[in-house]
Amino acid sequence: MGSGQRRFAGLGQPWQTSQTLLLIPVALIALITVADIVTPSDIVLGPLLVIAPALTAWFAGPWTTGGVGTLAVAAQAFIGWHSGQLSSRHVIVQVAALVVLTSLIVVLCAVRDRHRRQLAQVRSVAEAAQHVLLWPLPSRLGPLQLACLYLAAEEEAEIGGDLYAAARTDGAARVMIGDVRGKGLSAIGEAALLLGAFREAAHQHAALPELAAALERSITRYLADFEPDEETGERFVTALLLEIPDDEPVVRMTSCGHLAPLLLGPGNAVTVPDLTPAPPLGVGMTDPGDRALDVLPFGSADTLLLYTDGVVEARDRDGVFYPLAQRTAQWTGSTPQALIHHIRHDLLAHTAGRLADDVALIAIRRTPAPHPGHHLGHHPGHHLGRPSGPARSAPAEPPDHRSGRPP
Structure with a gap:
């Protein structure tokens, strides 16, 4: 033809x-x-x-x-x-x-x-390569519904420096979203390493700070062997680790220099949890005690939206940042899959289809588990929950900086 x-x-x-x-x-x-x-x-x-x-x-x-x-x-x-x-x-x-x-x-x-x-x-x-490195998240993970989106900034690329993964552990689900310094094909090495390390370590460590320390050790070993001399100390990965137990209406989070998620609740409520700040992975913090564990309420009426800075730093032709919190307020009642669909369409319209950085989004919502022992599915989906603990109102416009990243 x-x-x-x-x-x-x-x-x-x-x-x-x-x-x-x-x-x-x-x-x-x-x-x-x-x-x-x-x-x-x-x-x-x-x-x-x-x-x-x-x-x-x-x-x-x-x-x-x-x-x-x-x-x-x-x-x-x-x-x-x-x-x-x-x-x-x-x-x-x-x-x-x-x-x-x-x-x-x-x-x-x-x-x-x-x-x-x-x-x-x-x-x-x-x-x-995308399917090998960045496995599609399941649409169902225990009592959770998930949806995800990945958009690579580099022309003709399907993968880049943003990453996400999920794992089912005993009585809980663990989710990671991260952002390698840089974008596009040059960041794939660190992204592949971190994804592999998470999939293995997520089942071996009881607490998220211990998991973060294990990921730190993996990144440190990789950089020691492969980091170019001229980039010493300049390569790192921001990450947000979550653990959502099946039988408790809470979400546990450990931040590694990553942006805090948006918490979407009833009545168009959009807030941002105050997570304990910590440096990104790749700076040598291998002691689990160096990273905090934040525990926040997470009920079935809440939606949690994880994202990378490529979303909030996307600009239109006039240089205006994409107002993620403001835009998502109108879709708090949407299903996770519909929420991600709305954001994708609106983001590409805002930037006229030209992204300056890779974009990753995950939506999670807790729903009654269909049956015990439900395991990873095979199709991506969208759902997220909102912790209702210490929070602040989300700004209408994202700040002009990369939260949690060293200058």
Whole structure:
């Protein structure tokens, strides 16, 4: 199927679309040929025939483009034969020029199609890498419903420096969201390391500060081996670790320099919990006592929205930050999946589709568990809960800095 058929998908069956589009260059060849014949001899329209293969290359492949080009060359020869000047110098030059231009168009068309195939292959590899490194979160995790979103800032990339993961432990669910310093493909190494370390350590440590210390040790070892000398001390990862028990209406959090989540409640309430500040992972804090554990109420009527700074630092054309807290206030009654859908659509509209940094979002909501022992599902979803403990009103506009990150 030609690229024009894919581009005009929805107008009809592929073969119908192709034949319909081919009528345009063929009709142009016929029109130019007739016009050249009926006009006075001092008006030469034959060179305009090159428009036909050039137009065909826009929606078809090299073979179809070559066929239309051959038809255009035949029409040019017919014009010369009809005028009795086929063997004249100027007609021979016109035919030769049309052959050369058509050949060039066919070559460029073939190169373009080759690049498209390569790009499609790269995209498929990126998608496979995303599924290997950044597993889709389950739509259900015990008594929790989850939904997630990932948008990479780098062109044609499917993955980057933002990350999230979830694990089911005995009687609880653990969730992590993080942001590697930097963006796009250059941050994948640290992101992959942290994801692997979390999936293993989440089942081995009883408390979140101990889990954070284990992740710190993994990051420290990685940076010791692979951190470039010129970036010593400049590579780190912000992360927020959560533990939500099945039988308690609370959420436990340990912040590693990451942004506090938004807590969405009934009546369009949007607040931000006051989490104990701590430096990001990668600065050498391997003692569990260096990081605090915040415990906040989290009921079934609450929604918790985790996000990375690529969301609140996204700007519109006038440089205005995306007002996440203000916008989410109108969607507090939405399901998690609908909430993420609204934010995605609104964020891309705010930035006109141009993101300066990677974006990750997770929504979590507690609901009655369908049955004991429910385990990880296979489809992403959206739900979050709101701790109602110490909190402050969320600002309408996000500040112009990266919360919890060293300058």
